[in-house]
Amino acid sequence: MTEAGKELDVFIVAGEESGDQLGAHLMDALVAMHEGGARFRGLGGSRMEARGVVPQFPMAEITLLGLTSIVAHLPRVLRRLRETVAAIAAAPPDVLVLIDSQGFNARVARSVRKLLPNLPIILYVSPSVWAWRPGRAQRLKGAVDHILALLPFEPEVHRKLGGPPCTYVGHPISERLVELRPGPAEIARRNASPPQVLVLPGSRKLEITRLSDLFGQVIARTEAAAGPFDWVLPAVVRHRRLIEREVSGWPVKPRMVTTDDEKFAAFRSARAALACSGTVTLELAVAGVPQVGAYRTGWLEAQIARRLITAETAILANLVIGRKVVPEFLQEFATVEGLTNALLAVIANGPARQVQLNGFAEIDAIMDFDGKSPSRKAAEIVLAVLAERRSRA
Template structure:
C-alpha cells in the first residue's frame, strides 16, 4: 500500500517595499518548515523573498516612489503592475493570496482578484492604519479581505469598532529583535558615560533625508552652542550613504556614520538619547530604552493631506502603542531649530521628561507581549487556517 503524498499548496504573496519583503521572507520560511516540499510560492517580492525561493514578477524597486506628486506621475506604470499582478494571481489559482503592507498597491490587487476569483482567500499582513486616517477603509475591506494580521496591539479593537474584517494581533517584528537592541553591561556603562551618545535619525527614504537634514543640522548646532556636549552618531543604510554624507557636510557638528543594520543596532545599545524622524524608528528606540524627540517635515501638499485626514493625537508610533504622548513631536512649521533644540536638551539631561519616557518605555514589553510564539509563527498559523481546504 503506497502512502499518499501531501497536498501541494500554492501561496501567492505580494510585497512591494523592503519592510514587507522581510516580513514575506520570514513567513515563507515558517510555511516551508510547516509544509516542507508541499508548498510552492509565486508573486511579487524583493531580495529577502528571493532568497526563500520566490521569483518576482518584476523588480519591486520600480515601485519605490514617495510623495503624492511623484506617485501621480508614475500612476500609469503602477496601475499596469497592479493589473499584471492580479492577472498572475488569478491565473495561478493559489490556495491563498497574502498581501503584505503597501495598501495603495496591494489592495488594488486584492480587489481585482476577489472580483474575478472570489474563491481565493485573502490575508492582509500588516493592518492598514484605518485608526489614523480614512477609517471607512475598514468596512470596505470586508468585501475583499478575509483576515488582517496586525503588528500593533490596539489594532484589532480598532478594526472591530470600525466594522472591518477579522483582525488578529500577531506582534511586531521588533519584538524578535529586543536582544539586539538592549545593552549588555559594558554597553550600559557607555550609555551612562560622558559625553553621552546622541543618535540622529533623519529618515529611511531619500525624500525624508532631503526634508530633514538641514533642520536637524541647525538644531544640533544650537544644542552644542548652548552648552550640551555629546558624541553624535548617525545610523543609515548603504543605499542612502551618499545623500546622508552630502546633507551632513554642511553641519557644524559632524556625526560618526553607523552603516548598515548591525552597526545601527550597536549604536542603539550605547545611545543615551535620540533625535529622530517620526516613524517606526521611534518604537525601535523606545524598545531599546532610548529617550528621544521626534520631528517630521514633508512637502506642503503631502503634509496638508496628511494633517487634514489624520485622526490620531500623535504620529509617533511609540506614543500610539503606549496610549500616551510621552515622546515630544514637532510637525512641519513646529519643527524649527529653536523648538527642537530646547526639547532635545531636555532628553539629554537628567530631567523629568527623560525619566517619564524611561518609565513609559519599561511598560512596552507587557503591552506588546504575544505569548510564547514569535510574530512569524503566529502569522503562518493564521495563513494556514485560512487556506482553501484547510486544515493542512
C-alpha cells in the same frame, strides 16, 4: 488545507523594505510549518528573493511616498497593478498574501477577489485606519479574509469599524529584543562622556531630503549648547550616497554606520536620539532610548493630512503606550529651536527623560513580547484561513 504532503503555492506581494523583512520571515515559517513545504511567487526585495521569489519587476517601482510622487508615477503603478493581478489570475495560487503597501495591495485584493472569489487573501499589516480614512476598514471586508496586525490595539479598531477579521500577531521588533536591549557595559556607556546621541533622518529618500538640513542645524545647536557629543547616524545602505551628500554640509559631522550590527550596537549604547517619525521610534523605545521625533511632508500632503488624520500622535511609540511620552514636532512646528530644546531635555537627567523611560517600561507587557514569534503566529493564521476556505469550497 492543501492535500497532506503537497507543496503549498503562495503568491506574496511586498512593496517596502519592511514588508520584504516580514515576507521573508513568514516564508521561513510557512516552509517549516506546512507538511509539504511551500514555494513562492510574487514580488519582494532581496530577502524574499533569497528565499525563492523571482519578482516580476523591481519592488522600488511601487514604493512611493507622498501624493506628488504617486501622481507623477501613477501610469507606471497602474500598469504594474494590472500585471500583478494578471499573473495571479493566470495561475491561481493556494493563497495570496499581501504585505503592507496599502494603496497598491488593497487594489490588488479587490481586483483578485472579483476574478477569483474563492481564493484566500491575507493582508499582512493593517492600514492605519485608526489614524485616517477609517472607511478603508469596511471596504476591505469583502476583499480580504483576514488582517494580520502588528499593533495590539488594531483588532479592536477593525471590529468597531466593521472591518475584516483581524488578529494581532506581534511586531517584528519582538524578534530583535536581544539586539536592542543593552547589557551592563552598554548601560554604563549611556551614562559616560561624551554622551552618544543618534541622528535618524529617515529611511526614505523624501524623508531624508526634507529633514536633513533641519537635523544638521539641530545637532550643531545642541553641540554648541552642551557638547561635546558622540553623534552617530545609522544610514540605510541604499541611501548612503544621498545621506553622505546631505551630511557634507552639516556644521557638525556625525559618525555614519551602515550595517545592522553597527546600528543595533549604537541603539544599545545611545543616551538619546533625534529621529524621523516611523517604526524607528518604537525600536528606540524598546531599546530604552529617550528621543525627540520630527516629520515633514510636502505642502499639499500636509493640507490633506490635516483634514483627514484623526490620530492624536504620529509617533508609533506613543500610539503603543497609549499616551504622549515622546515629544513630536511636525511640519512648521519642526523648528531648530524647538527640537534643540527638547533634545537637550531628554539628554539631561530630569523629568522629560524620566517620563519617557517610565513609558517605555510598559511596552513589553502591552506588546506581549513573551509570546510566540510574530512570523509563526502569522503563518498559523495563513494556514487556518486556507483550511477554512477549502472546507467551504
